[in-house]
Structures are given as C-alpha cells and as structure tokens.
Amino acid sequence: xxxxxxxxxxxxxxxxxxxxxxELAGFKNLLSVDIDETLQSSYKLNFPTSNPIVADVSKYExxxxxxxxxxxxxxxxxxxxxxxxxIGKGDIDDPRRNLLLSFFSSVGQIMPSFxxxxxxxxxxxxxNRGLLDQGLKLIKKKYxxxxxxxxxxxxxxxxxxxxxxxxxxxxKDIGINLSAEDFMPKSSKSIxxxxxxxxxxxxxxxxxxxxxxxxxxxxxxxxxRYPSLMRSPPPKGLGCDLSxxxxxxxxxxxxxxxxxxxxxxLRFEATEPGKTxxxxxxxxxxxxxxxxxxxxxxxxxxxxxxxxxxxxxAEPRVITPREAARLQGFPDWFLFHPTKWHxxxxxxxxxxxIASHYILSKIYEYCAxxxxxxx
Numbered sequence: 001x002x003x004x005x006x007x008x009x010x011x012x013x014x015x016x017x018x019x020x021x022x023e024l025a026g027f028k029n030l031l032s033v034d035i036d037e038t039l040q041s042s043y044k045l046n047f048p049t050s051n052p053i054v055a056d057v058s059k060y061e062x063x064x065x066x067x068x069x070x071x072x073x074x075x076x077x078x079x080x081x082x083x084x085x086x087i088g089k090g091d092i093d094d095p096r097r098n099l100l101l102s103f104f105s106s107v108g109q110i111m112p113s114f115x116x117x118x119x120x121x122x123x124x125x126x127x128n129r130g131l132l133d134q135g136l137k138l139i140k141k142k143y144x145x146x147x148x149x150x151x152x153x154x155x156x157x158x159x160x161x162x163x164x165x166x167x168x169x170x171x172k173d174i175g176i177n178l179s180a181e182d183f184m185p186k187s188s189k190s191i192x193x194x195x196x197x198x199x200x201x202x203x204x205x206x207x208x209x210x211x212x213x214x215x216x217x218x219x220x221x222x223x224x225r226y227p228s229l230m231r232s233p234p235p236k237g238l239g240c241d242l243s244x245x246x247x248x249x250x251x252x253x254x255x256x257x258x259x260x261x262x263x264x265x266l267r268f269e270a271t272e273p274g275k276t277x278x279x280x281x282x283x284x285x286x287x288x289x290x291x292x293x294x295x296x297x298x299x300x301x302x303x304x305x306x307x308x309x310x311x312x313x314a315e316p317r318v319i320t321p322r323e324a325a326r327l328q329g330f331p332d333w334f335l336f337h338p339t340k341w342h343x344x345x346x347x348x349x350x351x352x353x354i355a356s357h358y359i360l361s362k363i364y365e366y367c368a369x370x371x372x373x374x375x
Contacts, residue, residue: 021356296348
C-alpha cells in the first residue's frame with residue numbers, strides 16, 4: 001500500500017455519500033458500482049477523477065474485470081435496506097435482501113484489506129440477523145469481523161437522528177484486531193440543531209421546474225460553525241467547475257421550494273414544530289431539535305412512491321433538496337439531480353457523509369499504520 005494513494009471501491013454507490021466520507025478521509029476511488037443509473041447520475045460531477053459504472057453488484061464476474069488485478073485497500077457499501085427496514089413492509093421475500101449476500105460475496109472475491117458495510121437497524125432484528133450471519137459466513141475464514149454496532153449520526157456532529165448499523169472487517173493476514181469500541185465516539189460532540197444546519201439558507205427559489213443549476217443566495221447573516229463548513233469550497237479533486245464557481249460567488253444550488261395548495265399550506269402552518277401533520281403524516285421540524293431520519297422513496301420501477309418530507313420549522317412548505325442535503329451532511333458544492341424527486345431519493349438513500357467520514361478516517365489511520373510498520 002502507498003500512503004499517498006489508498007484506494008477504495010464503493011458498492012451500491014448511489015450519488016456518493018459513502019464515497020464522500022472516503023475521499024475526505026484520504027482514500028481515492030478505484031471503482032463505484034450501482035445498478036440505478038439515475039441515482040448515480042451526478043457521481044462523476046462530484047467525483048471527477050472517479051470510475052463509476054452502472055452494473056449489478058450480484059454479477060461480479062462481469063464488472064470485476066474493471067479491477068485489473070489491483071490490490072484493494074477498502075470496500076465500502078450500503079446494500080438496499082428496504083427488506084430490512086422497520087418502516088414499511090420489511091418484506092422478507094423482497095429480492096433486494098439477497099444483495100446483502102452479494103456484498104459479502106464481492107468482498108470474498110476481491111479480498112480488500114478492509115471493508116465497511118452500512119445498513120438500517122432492522123438488519124439486527126431476529127428475522128433478519130440470520131441473513132447477515134449467512135453473509136458473514138462467506139468471509140469469516142479470511143476476515144476478522146467487528147461485532148455489528150449501531151452509530152447515531154447526531155452523536156458525531158450531524159443534525160439528524162440517523163441510527164445505522166456498521167459491519168467492519170479486516171483481512172486476517174494483516175494482523176489487526178478491531179472492536180466496536182474502536183469506532184464508538186469517546187464523548188458526544190455538541191448537538192447540531194436544525195437551526196444550526198439551515199438557518200443561513202435564504203428564501204428558496206419558487207419555480208415549477210426544478211433545475212439543480214439554478215443557484216440562489218444565502219441570507220445576510222453570519223453563519224455559525226456548521227454552515228460555514230458546508231459552505232466551504234470543494235477540496236482539490238472534488239466537485240465540478242460549475243459548483244466551484246457558484247461557491248466563489250456565494251451562491252448555492254438545489255434550494256428550490258415545492259408548490260403547495262393554500263389548503264395544504266394552512267395545514268402545515270397549523271402543525272406545531274416537533275409534531276406530525278395529521279393528513280400528510282409529514283413531521284414538522286423544530287429549530288432547536290434534530291431532523292428525523294430522511295427516507296428515500298422509490299424509483300418508478302418500484303411504484304414511484306415519495307417518502308414523507310419534513311415540513312420547514314417556520315414556513316408552510318416541505319424542506320428543499322438543499323435543506324435536506326444540509327441535514328444529511330452534504331456540503332453545498334455537492335450537486336444532485338435536475339428533479340426534486342430524484343434529488344430527495346439520492347439524499348435519503350445516502351450514508352451521511354459525516355458518519356462515513358468519521359468511520360473511514362479511522363480505517364485510514366489503520367492503513368497508514370500498516371504502511372509505516374512496513375517501511
């Protein structure tokens with residue numbers, strides 16, 4: 001391994017929330033795989049030196065040729081969670097559940113130094129744990145595996161109460177023994193509230209046809225620490241010229257409102273912050289609280305259902321894609337999709353970049369220590 005070029009593969013990459021954490025931690029993309037071309041459509045814009053391909057993770061023999069026998073430092077991935085979720089059907093017959101096995105099968109074939117998998121808490125439920133154990137059995141002879149643990153993104157600086165299961169492994173021949181304690185925060189960071197996250201965003205653009213290349217201004221207020229981080233320019237090698245130019249001019253994309261009828265606006269306005277609107281079942285955010293877990297909705301192949309979008313704390317509307325991105329932990333230079341629907345899908349499907357950066361920074365430290373000991 002070369003300390004300046006630890007690499008990673010992202011399986012089920014989507015728009016790249018997991019990848020962003022890897023890049024910020026110091027890893028460089030070798031390959032990113034997703035079967036949903038729409039969800040991955042902005043990946044190359046945000047990661048211009050990456051290698052995204054549209055492919056089925058379960059068909060490694062096809063896309064695996066792209067690896068050219070490279071030595072892989074890290075595989076990351078969040079297999080589809082719908083079949084394990086405690087919200088909705090949690091259907092044990094959902095064929096997407098088997099993609100969990102495909103993740104571990106791919107790890108076993110590629111043999112990276114480390115792997116990190118993310119999924120919903122329901123994966124540890126009795127009806128699902130057997131499938132996880134079946135997947136781990138595929139690689140347990142070659143990997144030391146950390147007991148699956150739950151990490152709440154709000155405990156490490158994200159303004160959302162998003163609890164997710166992480167499964168981490170290290171190849172046995174490397175000789176590092178990891179435990180869940182190595183990845184749990186020693187102390188909670190200061191809670192980042194909804195107000196901290198989105199208060200500096202100005203009045204959203206009101207247009208019928210959403211376009212991610214429509215940019216708007218920030219409020220004339222001094223941003224606090226969290227929005228200042230979100231408004232920072234993209235690091236070298238990330239982002240595109242369009243978002244970099246907008247960043248320099250103090251503009252932000254994707255901040256476009258949804259048009260509601262007067263009747264809906266009145267219902268939203270009458271709902272107390274922290275409560276759920278009775279007809280839409282949308283939660284209304286409160287300034288000093290945390291955002292509930294953002295959900296993705298489904299593509300047209302699964303019915304095109306939209307998930308509940310939180311209501312803004314002070315305005316009678318649902319949040320904009322940029323507000324959702326802020327609450328999930330995406331920086332303002334990150335671009336999504338030309339439609340609001342797919343932008344929300346991208347964001348809700350993603351691993352919080354704050355959580356992935358936290359976990360993968362620790363993996364990077366292990367890679368660096370191996371390099372130093374080998375020198």
